[in-house]
Amino acid sequence: xxxxxxxxGLSKKYQLGEQQAAYGTLRESLxxxxxxLTRQEHPHGKxxxxxxxxxxxxxxxxxxxxxxxxxxxxxxxxxxxxxxIVSPTAGRAEIRGRVASLLEVGTGFHPELTGRENIYxxxxxxxxxxxxxRRNLPAIAEFSGVEKFLDTPVKRYSSGMYVRLAxxxxxxxxxxxxxxxxxxxxxxxxxQARCLGRMEDMGATGRTVLFVSHQMQAVxxxxxxxxxxxxxQIVRDGPSEEIVAHYLxxxxxxxxxxxxxxxxxxxxxxxxxxxxxxxxxEDGTTSDYADVRRSIxxxxxxxxxxxxxxxxPKVKLVAGGQIxxxxxxxxxxxxxxxxxxxxxxxxxxxxxxxxxxxxxxDVAVCSIxxxxxxxxxxxxxxxxxxxxxxxxGDSSRGTFTGQxxxxxxxxxEWTCERG
Amino acid sequence: MIKPASxxxxxxxxxxxxxxxxxxxxxxxxxxxRYKQTFLGIAWALLVPAFTAAVYVxxxxxxxxxxxxxxxxxxLVIAGVxxxxxxxxxxxxxxxxxxxxxxxxxxVYFPRTLLPLAAVIVPLVDxxxxxxxxxxxxxxxxxxxxxxxVVFAPLFLGLAxxxxxxxxxxxxxxxxRYRDVRYVIPVFLQVLPLLSGVMYAVEEIPTKWQxxxxxxxxxxxxxxxxxxxxxxxxxxxxxxxxxFAVGVVLFVVGLAVFRASEPRFADTI
Numbered sequence: 001x002x003x004x005x006x007x008x009g010l011s012k013k014y015q016l017g018e019q020q021a022a023y024g025t026l027r028e029s030l031x032x033x034x035x036x037l038t039r040q041e042h043p044h045g046k047x048x049x050x051x052x053x054x055x056x057x058x059x060x061x062x063x064x065x066x067x068x069x070x071x072x073x074x075x076x077x078x079x080x081x082x083x084x085i086v087s088p089t090a091g092r093a094e095i096r097g098r099v100a101s102l103l104e105v106g107t108g109f110h111p112e113l114t115g116r117e118n119i120y121x122x123x124x125x126x127x128x129x130x131x132x133x134r135r136n137l138p139a140i141a142e143f144s145g146v147e148k149f150l151d152t153p154v155k156r157y158s159s160g161m162y163v164r165l166a167x168x169x170x171x172x173x174x175x176x177x178x179x180x181x182x183x184x185x186x187x188x189x190x191x192q193a194r195c196l197g198r199m200e201d202m203g204a205t206g207r208t209v210l211f212v213s214h215q216m217q218a219v220x221x222x223x224x225x226x227x228x229x230x231x232x233q234i235v236r237d238g239p240s241e242e243i244v245a246h247y248l249x250x251x252x253x254x255x256x257x258x259x260x261x262x263x264x265x266x267x268x269x270x271x272x273x274x275x276x277x278x279x280x281x282e283d284g285t286t287s288d289y290a291d292v293r294r295s296i297x298x299x300x301x302x303x304x305x306x307x308x309x310x311x312x313p314k315v316k317l318v319a320g321g322q323i324x325x326x327x328x329x330x331x332x333x334x335x336x337x338x339x340x341x342x343x344x345x346x347x348x349x350x351x352x353x354x355x356x357x358x359x360x361x362d363v364a365v366c367s368i369x370x371x372x373x374x375x376x377x378x379x380x381x382x383x384x385x386x387x388x389x390x391x392x393g394d395s396s397r398g399t400f401t402g403q404x405x406x407x408x409x410x411x412x413e414w415t416c417e418r419g
Numbered sequence: 420m421i422k423p424a425s426x427x428x429x430x431x432x433x434x435x436x437x438x439x440x441x442x443x444x445x446x447x448x449x450x451x452x453r454y455k456q457t458f459l460g461i462a463w464a465l466l467v468p469a470f471t472a473a474v475y476v477x478x479x480x481x482x483x484x485x486x487x488x489x490x491x492x493x494x495l496v497i498a499g500v501x502x503x504x505x506x507x508x509x510x511x512x513x514x515x516x517x518x519x520x521x522x523x524x525x526x527v528y529f530p531r532t533l534l535p536l537a538a539v540i541v542p543l544v545d546x547x548x549x550x551x552x553x554x555x556x557x558x559x560x561x562x563x564x565x566x567x568x569v570v571f572a573p574l575f576l577g578l579a580x581x582x583x584x585x586x587x588x589x590x591x592x593x594x595x596r597y598r599d600v601r602y603v604i605p606v607f608l609q610v611l612p613l614l615s616g617v618m619y620a621v622e623e624i625p626t627k628w629q630x631x632x633x634x635x636x637x638x639x640x641x642x643x644x645x646x647x648x649x650x651x652x653x654x655x656x657x658x659x660x661x662x663f664a665v666g667v668v669l670f671v672v673g674l675a676v677f678r679a680s681e682p683r684f685a686d687t688i
Contacts, residue, residue: 010421014686080685084421084528087682093421103526110448112455124444125527153455 002096004177004208005059005082009091012052012077012232051077053232054091059210061097061176064203066223066240067212068247070384074232075212076181079103082210083179097176097208100127104181106166111155115146115165118154122169136172143194144168159391159399171198177208182215196222214358214386215288216255220244256288256385263303271308272365272376275301279361279385280346292356292389292396292409297346300363302377304338309367311338311376313345316362318381319355324407328366352396352411355404360384430674434530441529445537449512450544464548472500472552479618488620490651491560497553498649499617499641505546506579506637507608513538513587514604517595517684525685532677535587539580546576557649568647575643578666582636585670588677595684616641622652633658636666 052074059065069075080086083101108125109118119140123133141147144165154162199222203209213219219226219240226243228236236243248255257278260266267274280297281287290296300313314328327347365377389395396411397404454460479485480492487495516534594600615637632638639662642654
């Protein structure tokens, strides 16, 4: 089978000073890497980090390859190198075939232009020929469901319409090789399912797809093979199910659920043992993704092994390297020594509190020993989940679709008087 | 084929050609967007040079009595204002082009040279729309080009494009790192018309100062353009040659600086 992508020894070095001066998404995607590295000893001197180190792989034509890894593992950098947005410090890669890359939807959309004009603009930015766009225009309009507003400037679109239109253009790219970053974290569930379907079709018609994602389910569903990156290096490469399972089990990759079937290996001490943890939605279903408007629960199942001191469950949420909050169950029942047995405690985080993005959760079971907490169980980055906004206009971002900064994102009550 | 980027000042013409549709789209976007937001729309392309010229005519022609070298003063000024206006907007928008298209630079690949290039093409539309003002005045003054010198007009305009592109490549690359460029350009553009002979005939300047003007390619552009379309006296060949040489050097230097900093654009912007 001919090789579509052949990467040999790709490495990318960033100067720390440069990064701090950088703006926007690049800074974000790298700040995690920086923070992780600054916590350890600097392996390569003080002011540089290697976002990628000697990454080599081949992708045969027609394969759908997934790339996973936690934030700062180098996934986005790898994609940026392969799409030629940044050039590698060392190594080389050869890509054979017509490439289209999708690092975000709606790149280059201009608010003053109409929907139709933006289809042309965005399409040609993504590498479509004018003729191709004209041919696909009806299909794009239909897929997006905004046909009626094609001649309205997109600044008058609702954010949902905007995202749908943007995605529809992207979904009609016809490359031989498609490089996609996590773009599925937008839109409502139904639209997302359609987009996943579109990508499956692409894979099925013999296109080569490279798919970077946090959405483990999508990766196992779409990809034949998956590469796991950590610290800029390939740590695993193999069949998707195997790699995803490995990622979810190891500390390197927190997912929405983890179980320790063997109590002797489970985190804990002689008093408490953790059995499992998971992120659940309002229906009690394990979920990688949380709707920003709905409450989400962090469930801890643990066993108290013997009589002893009172214990209480505790969670810590971290987003982008910053602690969002610490919370523990203050129910009076935890004031008494907890009788031995199995417990399942769930911390419910209200809707309209967390900001969008990846949240990682540290879990613990503690005893209060003021002014200190004694940890019987403490698992760093035990879980992670994505908070996403379906962009239907009723969250705190209203109809705004751009980047929304902040650790939390409460939906406040506003009062306003005229006078 | 992806490898550590080459830093030679190559233009990569074949790649630019491959991306010609995107270039056209970028130009089209800028033209459409610019006039969509304005009430008078494309009329501004006529009004701006006409107004600037009117001010020059009153201030420099009537009060200061600047020398026109035998050509009707109003035509002389308009023939200077149009290329200067072109150069000023090209320079400004091409210098800002990388920073202004930030989302594109960090999210999609295409030859980065397309951005300053598109930015020097867009003002050509304004230039063409402004031409009727000049033609109208020439008709009024009867100042038609008598010789077929008019075929050289595009050549001098080409020098303005080349100079704007060279400077734009240079400054857009610098602007990625140092946003100071935004403040320097307006100052520079205020002085430039005075140094380029927009409101006077170049040959009227004392000979001992002529050599300074020669190093400004815009002097060659304006003097040459007037000679080509207005039947004004022929520009000094040496001065013109130096002007072209400086334009080419600026372009090569600009491209070299651009290529040298290109690999870092997406990292630093």
